[in-house]
Amino acid sequence: MTGFLSLFRRLEGPQTLGRGPAFWALFALVLAGALAYPLFSDGYTVGNTVYFFVWVFIALSLSLIWGYGGSLSFGQTAFFGIAGYSYGILTINFGASYGFTWIALLLAVGMAALIAALLGYFMFFGRIAGVFLGIVTLAVTLMLERFMAQTAGPEWRIGAARLNGFNGMSAMPPLTIPWFGGPIVLFADVGLYYVVLAMLVLVYLALRILMNSAFGNVIVAIRENPERAEMLGYDIRKYQLITFVIGAALAGLSGVLYTVWGQYITPSSMGMTAASLPLIWVAVGGRSDLTATIIGTLVVLSGFQALTIYGSQYALVFMGVLLVLTVLIAPNGLVLGVINWITKLVTRRKQEAA
Amino acid sequence: MALLQLRDVNKHFGGLHVTNAVNLVLEQGEIHCLIGPNGAGKSTLFRLILGEHHPSSGQISFAGEDITALKSFARIRRGLSVKFQVPGVFKGLSVRQNLEIALQSRLSGAALAKEIDRLLAFLNLDAEQAQMAGNLSHGQKQWLEIGMAIALKPRLLLLDEPTAGMSPEETHMTGEMVRRLNAAGMTVLAIEHDMAFVRQVAQRVTVLHLGQVFAQGSIDEIVADERVAAIYLGQAHA
Numbered sequence: 001m002t003g004f005l006s007l008f009r010r011l012e013g014p015q016t017l018g019r020g021p022a023f024w025a026l027f028a029l030v031l032a033g034a035l036a037y038p039l040f041s042d043g044y045t046v047g048n049t050v051y052f053f054v055w056v057f058i059a060l061s062l063s064l065i066w067g068y069g070g071s072l073s074f075g076q077t078a079f080f081g082i083a084g085y086s087y088g089i090l091t092i093n094f095g096a097s098y099g100f101t102w103i104a105l106l107l108a109v110g111m112a113a114l115i116a117a118l119l120g121y122f123m124f125f126g127r128i129a130g131v132f133l134g135i136v137t138l139a140v141t142l143m144l145e146r147f148m149a150q151t152a153g154p155e156w157r158i159g160a161a162r163l164n165g166f167n168g169m170s171a172m173p174p175l176t177i178p179w180f181g182g183p184i185v186l187f188a189d190v191g192l193y194y195v196v197l198a199m200l201v202l203v204y205l206a207l208r209i210l211m212n213s214a215f216g217n218v219i220v221a222i223r224e225n226p227e228r229a230e231m232l233g234y235d236i237r238k239y240q241l242i243t244f245v246i247g248a249a250l251a252g253l254s255g256v257l258y259t260v261w262g263q264y265i266t267p268s269s270m271g272m273t274a275a276s277l278p279l280i281w282v283a284v285g286g287r288s289d290l291t292a293t294i295i296g297t298l299v300v301l302s303g304f305q306a307l308t309i310y311g312s313q314y315a316l317v318f319m320g321v322l323l324v325l326t327v328l329i330a331p332n333g334l335v336l337g338v339i340n341w342i343t344k345l346v347t348r349r350k351q352e353a354a
Numbered sequence: 355m356a357l358l359q360l361r362d363v364n365k366h367f368g369g370l371h372v373t374n375a376v377n378l379v380l381e382q383g384e385i386h387c388l389i390g391p392n393g394a395g396k397s398t399l400f401r402l403i404l405g406e407h408h409p410s411s412g413q414i415s416f417a418g419e420d421i422t423a424l425k426s427f428a429r430i431r432r433g434l435s436v437k438f439q440v441p442g443v444f445k446g447l448s449v450r451q452n453l454e455i456a457l458q459s460r461l462s463g464a465a466l467a468k469e470i471d472r473l474l475a476f477l478n479l480d481a482e483q484a485q486m487a488g489n490l491s492h493g494q495k496q497w498l499e500i501g502m503a504i505a506l507k508p509r510l511l512l513l514d515e516p517t518a519g520m521s522p523e524e525t526h527m528t529g530e531m532v533r534r535l536n537a538a539g540m541t542v543l544a545i546e547h548d549m550a551f552v553r554q555v556a557q558r559v560t561v562l563h564l565g566q567v568f569a570q571g572s573i574d575e576i577v578a579d580e581r582v583a584a585i586y587l588g589q590a591h592a
Binding site for chain 1 (some may be wrong): 406427442
């Protein structure tokens with residue numbers, strides 16, 4: 001029981017911004033706002049909001065691996081794609097009855113985690129680090145995209161599921177809850193919104209606990225100085241591998257939710273553009289903090305969406321400019337920079353008042 | 355009783371013979387200093403003991419166990435600990451968190467907090483505990499890393515130039531720290547250039563030259579040895 005309670009104490013700590021009643025009151029307020037939001041909006045708009053939430057998981061996965069762990073991975077979109085395709089293949093073959101879509105979700109996320117475990121084993125136990133890790137993971141992502149793009153022929157099928165090359169897979173069943181009066185199908189609407197919101201809150205809180213635990217301490221220690229961490233008796237390869245697998249599972253969750261949201265997945269979701277955009281959201285937000293990452297992702301993503309109306313090429317150029325500006329002005333992230341600046345201001349006020 | 359024993363340890367890097375048939379025995383409870391001119395192979399010998407390099411031939415045993423093939427973290431868990439030459443602290447984390455990371459594998463909860471406080475006092479870093487380790491002065495970083503190294507309660511503490519860049523006063527304080535640790539039962543092997551420090555702490559001294567053990571004895575014997583003076587002046591083969 002005390003062990004369980006001590007988990008809650010880990011919700012706050014040196015690795016995450018925000019502590020004390022003021023922060024949690026704000027958190028409750030934002031959550032209440034998010035819960036009430038569908039009441040003041042229409043189903044179509046709420047469904048679009050789910051699209052933004054879907055990407056937050058992959059952003060959090062990058063924050064974990066890159067921001068906290070210090071290893072830049074271009075492989076997140078690969079795991080996104082693997083899980084998305086896995087979900088499609090499973091549900092097209094086995095349908096949506098008896099709550100199978102939820103088992104498919106778990107299996108698809110598990111598939112991403114399994115492949116990450118294999119890839120991660122060879123990388124971390126082979127002592128591949130730094131920029132080389134980025135190159136290897138990017139190569140895996142692009143290879144996977146190229147491979148899936150050439151699966152147009154009818155011979156590329158798994159059971160009833162055609163892979164369909166560049167056009168991708170579509171028409172897989174959405175998440176479905178078996179119910180007495182008939183199954184509840186979660187289309188991109190209010191129902192899916194609440195499910196994804198619940199997942200988001202759960203993942204956010206769980207990651208806060210994880211990062212403020214002894215495990216999280218070792219992860220940031222490896223980012224700061226891997227040699228020193230090893231010379232404190234930690235087998236850093238194991239810690240890096242576990243972090244990589246958790247990150248892949250989160251990216252996979254993003255992939256599955258993206259697939260159920262639009263009922264399609266294509267190889268371009270694993271391409272170069274798809275691989276770099278999450279890096280930009282996370283870098284702009286502030287990769288070394290979970291909260292900053294979420295805020296940054298939602299802000300940049302909605303800005304990007306608004307710009308796309310005027311032309312997606314310009315939106316991409318703007319994203320590039322944003323990344324360059326972030327690196328030059330606030331290398332730790334714009335959102336994180338602003339939060340830190342406000343915190344400093346408040347403490348100075350308090351000191352002056354005292 | 356021998357705590358650490360190196361038998362005929364050789365290390366080649368290509369054609370370069372950096373460590374040449376080194377035999378070294380470290381007795382339980384002693385403070386042993388390793389000196390020698392630049393390029394003598396002192397730091398390489400440390401890396402061999404720590405498992406960052408593996409010897410081309412020879413055997414290293416610790417507390418009676420052959421550790422030659424073990425990975426670094428496994429050697430640390432058996433009771434070795436090190437302070438690097440360039441302070442290896444976690445710069446972006448607070449001083450307190452640096453110590454917590456070193457201590458958390460053997461303590462938790464209130465006992466952990468208490469031990470951090472005790473170490474902070476021992477290291478004279480009470481006032482700096484909330485600061486980022488990267489903002490400490492050079493000497494304070496050295497102390498913090500010594501603190502992290504001893505937090506593991508090692509049986510053997512390896513110190514690679516613990517007083518580099520310190521003022522004479524800080525050097526003396528560091529020497530006293532080492533002596534107190536030794537009095538509490540810790541065996542120490544230190545690489546050091548500062549002869550005042552060596553005189554202050556060393557019970558035995560080994561001189562390394564061109565990858566070989568050149569001389570061994572008490573500090574007085576070493577200082578009196580004309581051959582040792584000669585290699586420091588570059589006249590070993592004259």
